[in-house]
Amino acid sequence: xxxxxxxxxxxxxxxxxxxxxxxxxxxxxxxxxxxxxxxxxxxxxxxxxxxxxxxxxxxxxxxxxxxxxxxxxxxxxxxxxxxxxxxxxxxxxxxxxxxxxxxxxxxxxxxxxxxxxxxxxxxxxxxxxxxxxxxxxxxxxxxxxxx
Numbered sequence: 040x041x042x043x044x045x046x047x048x049x050x051x052x053x054x055x056x057x058x059x060x061x062x063x064x065x066x067x068x069x070x071x072x073x074x075x076x077x078x079x080x081x082x083x084x085x086x087x088x089x090x091x092x093x094x095x096x097x098x099x100x101x102x103x104x105x106x107x108x109x110x111x112x113x114x115x116x117x118x119x120x121x122x123x124x125x126x127x128x129x130x131x132x133x134x135x136x137x138x139x140x141x142x143x144x145x146x147x148x149x150x151x152x153x154x155x156x157x158x159x160x161x162x163x164x165x166x167x168x169x170x171x172x173x174x175x176x177x178x179x180x181x182x183x184x185x186x
Contacts, residue, residue, distance in 0.1 A: 054099035
């Protein structure tokens with residue numbers, strides 16, 4: 040079973056439906072248009088399923104994730120590890136880490152450094168203020184609304 044976290048659909052019955060549509064075209068001699076009407080898809084979709092089907096037509100046609108396998112401009116793992124190493128060593132913010140990297144000859148944008156830190160949970164979120172009973176600084180505004 041495949042990991043469904045990156046699938047465009049989580050319908051567990053879709054692979055079986057695809058196989059049934061292909062079998063209808065092959066064994067029941069339905070046209071692509073008739074099979075498309077029966078299964079609620081397009082004619083070109085049935086054609087694609089026919090191409091993906093195994094020769095024995097007994098195997099389900101799995102959902103292939105649409106997530107790309109790689110990005111041509113992704114940041115190299117060495118650079119990511121260097122950013123993490125500098126953060127743990129110096130405990131400094133993203134602009135300072137970017138300056139350190141630039142000094143070492145690694146050219147990376149400030150946004151990329153911040154994104155790397157965020158993905159690796161190395162950024163502390165700002166603390167949110169909690170106003171308890173009677174501690175709200177805007178209580179004088181609220182009091183005037185009540186009267």
